[in-house]
Amino acid sequence: MSVKIDGDGAEARAFIDKVESLSNQDLLACYQCGKCSAGCPMAKYMDILPHQMIRFAQLGLKEELLGSQAIWMCVSCLTCNTRCPKGVRIAEVIEALRQLRLRDNRNDHLHVRELPASELAKLPPIAVIGSLRKGTS
Ligand code: SF4
Numbered sequence: 001m002s003v004k005i006d007g008d009g010a011e012a013r014a015f016i017d018k019v020e021s022l023s024n025q026d027l028l029a030c031y032q033c034g035k036c037s038a039g040c041p042m043a044k045y046m047d048i049l050p051h052q053m054i055r056f057a058q059l060g061l062k063e064e065l066l067g068s069q070a071i072w073m074c075v076s077c078l079t080c081n082t083r084c085p086k087g088v089r090i091a092e093v094i095e096a097l098r099q100l101r102l103r104d105n106r107n108d109h110l111h112v113r114e115l116p117a118s119e120l121a122k123l124p125p126i127a128v129i130g131s132l133r134k135g136t137s
């Protein structure tokens, strides 16, 4: 994926500050070891892997992150948090990204309440719980 940083960096800086504030995490604590991505059960479905999401967030790449499928693929299982040697709570960062996306009023993804019962029955409970949480936080 190609990345683009805005001209004076002010917008990127504001985005970084917002993500750090919402998640209560220090993004620069991450040194890109990749352990979070290696243990993520949803990594194979993601267009940006968890460690890449943290790197993108360090760089303030708002559009790439808020436009990604990966922030919605994360099921908040917290495996990444337990694996991080630097104590970065990746799941909270991803939750912050989802919140920012929802605040942008760009929520054009899955609406659980509109799914037919036959489809709902096929979904694992964690997917339903995770989706409801994403849509209401
Ligand atoms: S919380 Fe999300 S990013 Fe972290 S391991 Fe689970 S699915 Fe992957």
Ligand code: SF4
Binding pocket: 029, 030, 031, 032, 033, 034, 035, 036, 037, 050, 051, 054, 083, 084, 085, 086, 087, 088, 090
């Ligand atoms: S496990 Fe922690 S330090 Fe390693 S890439 Fe993921 S967030 Fe960064």
